[in-house]
Amino acid sequence: MFSVVLMTEIRPFRIDIPQADLDDLRDRLDRTRWAAPLPGGGWSxxxxxxxxxxxxxxxxxxxxxxAQEARLNAFPQFTTSIDGLEVHFLHVRSANPDALPLLLVHGWPNSFVEFAAAIGHLRAFHLVIPSIPGFGFSQAPGEGFDVTAAGRVFAALMERLGYDRYGVQGGDLGAYIAPEVAVAAPDNVVGVYVNGGLGFPDDDDDDLTxxxxxxxxxxxxxxxxxxxxxxxxxxxxxxxxxxxxxxxxxxxxxxxxxxxxxxxxxxxxxxxxxxxxxxxxxxxxxxxxxxxxxxxxxxGTDRFRWPRGQRAVPTGLYSGPPGFRRLAERHNDIVHWPEARPGGHFVAMEVPGVFAADLSVFFAKVGR
Known part of the structure; x- marks a missing residue:
């Protein structure tokens, strides 16, 4: 009898790295050929x-x-095939069955590990934390894959999980992808929360104050x-x-x-x-x-561009600066723009509790 694996199947996943791979890593570290220090102090x-x-x-x-593998395996993990790509994701459900589902999109050079410390602060949400294609345990995409395609993949993932109303968060690369999820599924996304990155000028702006x-x-x-x-x-x-x-x-x-x-x-x-x-x-x-x-x-790009965002659903930011709200509002419906919050670029790793609290404030405004 032949077994047919459905392309929509969601399969349990567990991290289990072979010991030989860890031994090889340690051996390579033992045999490092160190570079000589160059002139100049500190990090210059x-x-x-x-x-x-x-x-x-x-x-x-x-x-x-x-120990870290066990820490990550404490979170339920799965894989599924979407648009020909094998996608890995965490799916951590809230004890509240009526909780708002929340898609968290990591940045570069990061991974789903970005949210490991924040998950405990976000138990009020059903959390879906995918590895972006090409990162971690998700399959690498082919030629022509872009943030728009990634947004469609993640919208399809939420649909496959049965979520017809949910929020999206993203920082760094996630700040480009998260708005694209809203563009792909505007009737399903209640709001997009971004860790900065919005409110920067375009190359042809000539009206800056x-x-x-x-x-x-x-x-x-x-x-x-x-x-x-x-x-x-x-x-x-x-x-x-x-x-x-x-x-x-x-x-x-x-x-x-x-x-x-x-x-x-x-x-x-x-x-x-x-x-x-x-x-x-x-x-x-x-x-x-x-x-x-x-x-x-x-x-996959011809030059650097700041994320523009979207107008399909409301947008909130963890912290407004270094962007300017006036510029961000050209392309976004901004409903949450605090002027200062602690932390640097990867706030979910640096200040997970503060990040989770501010994110919760935004989705309390738009999530129902």
Whole structure:
């Protein structure tokens, strides 16, 4: 008798990394060929050698992947096939059967691990936390995949789970995808909550106020000191993926560089984000070999663009600045715009309780 697997089937999933893969990781860390320090103090030339040595040593001897694997497996996980892609997701139901379903969309260079610390603060929602295609345990997309396609995939996922009314959250890459879910399913999405990213000028804007123009000029000056990952991964993602996929310290250095830039509130990333959470994310990238496939958002575009949002449903932001509300309202129906909240770029990892509380305030406005 032949067994037919339906394309709409939802299958239980459990993380179970072979011990041989963990042994290989430790062996590669043991045999790292360290670069000599370059002139310049602190982070002026990139991740300092001494700092990275300490971080790698902790990854090798102090970090317990099996403990983190068990932590993640405590959340119900599943896979399903949508538009020819195998999609991995967490589905954590609230004790309240009438709770509002909430789709949480992670950023780059992150994964579903971004929300591990926030889940306990969001028990008032039925949570659906997918791995974006190309990230973690979700299948890598093919040529032409974009944020619009990702939005359609996630709208289809919510429909498959039986949710006909739900909220969506997104930050970083998620700030591009979350609005597209609303565009794909405007009759189902009650609101979109974004971790910043809205309210930035387009290239052809010529009506900026003096305050806006001055602010964005200062922001541009600051960004010149950061690694332009959009340009780098747009130009030669395959080239860099060779190194990141072959040697763990190279991957660790790259992800640490970006986290350092994304956590301006702290001297080093682990003072803003729990170190085990950082290393869980790095280890997931290593074990799944997704340093290249997770870059589709960059290599699939011709230039960098800020997210514009959408007008199909109401929008709320975790924190208004560094964008300007006047500019954000050109493309969004803004109903929640607090002027200041703690944390940096990945607030669900840095201040999960504050993030969850503010998100709850927004969906209390629009969710019924």
């Amino acid at each position: 030339r990139g991740v300092p050698v001494d700092y990275l040595r300490e971080l790698a040593d902790h990854w090798r001897t102090g970090f317990d992947w099996r 003096e305050e806006e123009a001055g602010f964005f000029a200062r922001m541009a000056e600051w960004s010149r000191g950061a690694v332009d990952h959009h340009s780098l991964l747009r130009a030669a993602p395959q080239t860099f993926a060779h190194g990141w996929n072959d040697w763990p310290v190279g991957l660790l250095a790259w992800l640490t560089q970006k986290l350092q830039e994304f956590t301006p509130t702290a001297e080093v990333p682990e003072r803003a984000i729990d170190l085990d959470l950082i290393l869980t994310n790095v280890t997931l990238y290593w074990l799944t070999g997704t340093s290249g496939s997770s870059s589709w958002f960059m290599y």
